[in-house]
Amino acid sequence: MNNSFGNIYRLTTFGESHGPAIGGIIDGIPSNLDINIEKIQLALNKRKPGQSSLSTPRKENDIVEILSGIYKNKTLGSPIGFIIRNHDIKSNDYDENIYRPSHGDFTYEAKYKIRDYRGGGRASARETACRIVAGEIAKQILNQIAKINVYTCISQIGNIKINENSDNEIFKKEIEDEILKVKKTGDSIGGKISCIIDCPVGLGEPVYNKLQSELSSAMFSIPGVKGFEYGLGFDFCNKKGSEVNDEFYSDGINIFTKSNNSGGIQGGISNGQPIYFNVAFKPTPSISIEQSTIDKDLNNIHTKIKGRHDPCIVPRALYVVEAMTYIVMLDQIMMNRSKSFY
């Protein structure tokens, strides 16, 4: 198994959902920069479960303990090790012998010949808490060395879609209603997250490390992600070049494009226009409605999934999308710098 992400700014994580702790090591940290440790905890608090009626009632304290790499609120250049202890574990909710539909139970056991069935083990989305830590640190570092900002929003839950005229508060209310409605029936629902990045020209590469490759790889590492598109994305399929090419123009000093169908990336490299992309999420496979499935002895059985689960992954995944984007962007800044000598 490989549990690292990133080329230079590099996160490695460990931990099973119901083991003693999860945690990680962030390597490739530039030294002598400011870190606000409280803000790391605040970022974690946003993602943590039990926050609202929309998410799982599992109440993790999710207290991050930073063990190295920061001294007197400055990065030492050495790796940042951290752990988050697991609490409020109800392993009895999980049945060792059942492969839950559309979960990773069956594939994990088929591949590794062993499985920690409790809470999904290594395959649990709980791992993403570590990404929030690394994402917040990336954000704090980026604030000091580059001009990059990441904005994320929920753009669809079920049939509720955002549009240009959407009122933020009303849209927020609508998707809450949609999720609660589904929750009541013991079911779950899919959705979409959109992300915009303000970033300078020159990030990404023309062949294998295209900026879109790095971003898509980051997004598809998030549990439940089934699609990624940037710029016009799948809408390009029925478009003509003359309709969608982004023409350049200049005021004599700066360079702009008349449209931004490319989504801020051309030839694998950011062009200075806003980058934007969409990420599709499937509904949480954990539902309390009865489903048919099999057990380890290959008996066909019926099951209702116990355990405490989010009826929709999207609201909490929002913070993970943001974190992974910051990780990619800092990594890109550092890769660029390693080859810049002009």
Add this chain to the structure above:
Amino acid sequence: MNNSFGNIYRLTTFGESHGPAIGGIIDGIPSNLDINIEKIQLALNKRKPGQSSLSTPRKENDIVEILSGIYKNKTLGSPIGFIIRNHDIKSNDYDENIYRPSHGDFTYEAKYKIRDYRGGGRASARETACRIVAGEIAKQILNQIAKINVYTCISQIGNIKINENSDNEIFKKEIEDEILKVKKTGDSIGGKISCIIDCPVGLGEPVYNKLQSELSSAMFSIPGVKGFEYGLGFDFCNKKGSEVNDEFYSDGINIFTKSNNSGGIQGGISNGQPIYFNVAFKPTPSISIEQSTIDKDLNNIHTKIKGRHDPCIVPRALYVVEAMTYIVMLDQIMMNRSKSFY
């Protein structure tokens, strides 16, 4: 710049579109397996330009010369080096001073402060010829060590979409007509490629090297790709868990799923059902219709793109999608094997 792809089975490529040659090195080759060199050339012939009225009239001979790693039609375990000389170059068709709309000209120069403008230089899709070589070798190796097959097809060109009832020959004729129609107007058109993989249980990993992450990263490294989805993909966004979960059942010996909305991957790992995914392509940015743009001195100008270009990337990209898929799958087989001791 990073010009390598793959973890263990690893392709590194070089070459500018109008330089003396392109080529590559494939490392991580398992030894003592059969290689049919003629078939490598045949695979290359399929992708090469000038084959039909649908593609660019540039007539590359595209003769691959294998320089190492194969001895008496067997792999030596050593790296396979190969080159493909560039011929029929018309560099005069390209203007050093103009940034073509929606091309990588501007971003390459902004990032690297220098550019080989002839034929797109390193950013040219010509690089993908090297992937055909590595993909065919991966395919030949896979044939000897695993049960993996890859099937690709064009599923959309412009408004022409494949559906369950499509007659293959008629659909083929329709998309040819669509492309030729666009070509006559000097314009270009987008499209979609679909891919199915027959593959055993157990490829991919639960966290950062999920099979979908590896595949999406491979696809987004192909020029012109703007979207990737697998299983139901973006259609998951408005689905409920109870509608789309894939329930398991068994005949007492094997394990199946009643539906395959997951697209053959669960928890990042293949589950033995067919993997399927879609790749969205934008229209070729090179069109002979007049467009406005800028030159290097930031003058606003008008340009008609000369050079010989495909009106639609999709027909030739089909072979690149297939090749990249074989590369990923062999790499996955080798990664699995490194950790399997039962």
Add this chain to the structure above:
Amino acid sequence: MNNSFGNIYRLTTFGESHGPAIGGIIDGIPSNLDINIEKIQLALNKRKPGQSSLSTPRKENDIVEILSGIYKNKTLGSPIGFIIRNHDIKSNDYDENIYRPSHGDFTYEAKYKIRDYRGGGRASARETACRIVAGEIAKQILNQIAKINVYTCISQIGNIKINENSDNEIFKKEIEDEILKVKKTGDSIGGKISCIIDCPVGLGEPVYNKLQSELSSAMFSIPGVKGFEYGLGFDFCNKKGSEVNDEFYSDGINIFTKSNNSGGIQGGISNGQPIYFNVAFKPTPSISIEQSTIDKDLNNIHTKIKGRHDPCIVPRALYVVEAMTYIVMLDQIMMNRSKSFY
């Protein structure tokens, strides 16, 4: 900074000497193999300080806490995260403003513009405790999947050198005397560790990942190492081919060499004969004899190093040499396996 070692079996560590904890993540673990956690603690106990009059009186409890990757004494295939809390810290022994001679104080601060001066920070040999954990796990895994054994011994302390006729007990007594003699004067002393590996044919590669490259890289990552040689090593410089070539012979079934001047590796690959190598260690730079040096304001000053230090690194480094060797050997076995399909 890069804090990872290994290609497939891969250890990443974190931690400053006087921070809250050190620890690591071991990735690339083959699944479903037995792990005896008690033996990991026992291995750590051997290396830990305060064991005898020969080593630093700092008394670390050095209790390793395994946080993931092992379930019911079996590897899950997921990463093994672990931490070792730091105790008995006397940071007051260290002076923030002084660059100790032949230590990493000056270079760390010159490179990173910041330094955790307490106990050497990240540059402390305390980090090697994590390698003991990864080495013991590698050893336990190797026991189940390969025939590899590692033997290490001290072969020189100061002028006391081992030879073919050395009596083990007497030699051990002599080097203890030598170290204690030096310790009394507040000085320190260098030495040499020798290592023998019983291993099968076929580990290592012919070009960049030669087995000797991997071993030497592992050894030079240990603090205080100044030289590495294998086989006849530096004694080859004045030898003729006819004197030192290892002639093959066979009993019709197996292959042997008449001599083993090559040290068990030919063309970068193990040949089935015992591998043997020597590692040279400098004396601990920490001595309580007065030395001249500078402070951060570039004043020339005199200093006597406080803190609790080993008069000789070699006795405790013995376990680190062994651990790193096991890590390299398991990694090699896994790299081999990834490409073996016959």
Add this chain to the structure above:
Amino acid sequence: MNNSFGNIYRLTTFGESHGPAIGGIIDGIPSNLDINIEKIQLALNKRKPGQSSLSTPRKENDIVEILSGIYKNKTLGSPIGFIIRNHDIKSNDYDENIYRPSHGDFTYEAKYKIRDYRGGGRASARETACRIVAGEIAKQILNQIAKINVYTCISQIGNIKINENSDNEIFKKEIEDEILKVKKTGDSIGGKISCIIDCPVGLGEPVYNKLQSELSSAMFSIPGVKGFEYGLGFDFCNKKGSEVNDEFYSDGINIFTKSNNSGGIQGGISNGQPIYFNVAFKPTPSISIEQSTIDKDLNNIHTKIKGRHDPCIVPRALYVVEAMTYIVMLDQIMMNRSKSFY
């Protein structure tokens, strides 16, 4: 097999000794820097065989053809691909069925189950010609972006050793005589190369990528290398801290050390003093004196090695040591830069 070296500035090579060509790809090239292609050929000429009575009479033209990455004598930032055709091949000199003593014939075949026996195949030192190309390019780049110089010399051939009072011309004459004397008897001889690097403070890292680890790994990747030591090296084994610690002093502006026993590296990081190291080479295993060995059918036989070989590797290896050192140093400069934002 892994055929890449370097972290950011990264050389990948291919080629068998008697195949059509050898070559490589250099990736991670900083863009827009000057390259003098003629000097690359000149560097290659120095190393090439057939230059003097001291080396093998095989007369390679060794003409390097640069295929990409350089345009109008400037780096494009894209990978530099190059090939060197093989000429003057006498494959008949090699016997497919015989394992030559102390060569890689046996181990290669045991590992890979197949072998290109002609001229040593992939295990041939001919591969090092590619390193000369990458080393010369690294040197040219370093000249433009850093203050690093590498000096190498032969310090021992057989019993002839350099010392402080050696007259260069006389020493040169003596080692030539020594090599020719050995050559006449059909034998070969070992030797030692010493290297000094002038380099700034701050290259290398405190834990796994110590500068000495990177250098030793580079040196042990060169065929025939059996030992590496830096600073006092193995002479540290019988030294006391008080004798060999390098005390700092300052003139109020700069920092110096009174001695340089550390060899310019402390705590894994260069301290601004000259780096120096020694590399031990074994005698060429190819000798024309009769030796006993085995064939592939495990018959014990006698053989006299035909083929054209150097009686001593050291004179030509000198250029490879220099090249690998430049590669490591440029890579270090680029790794440093990726994390430097002050």
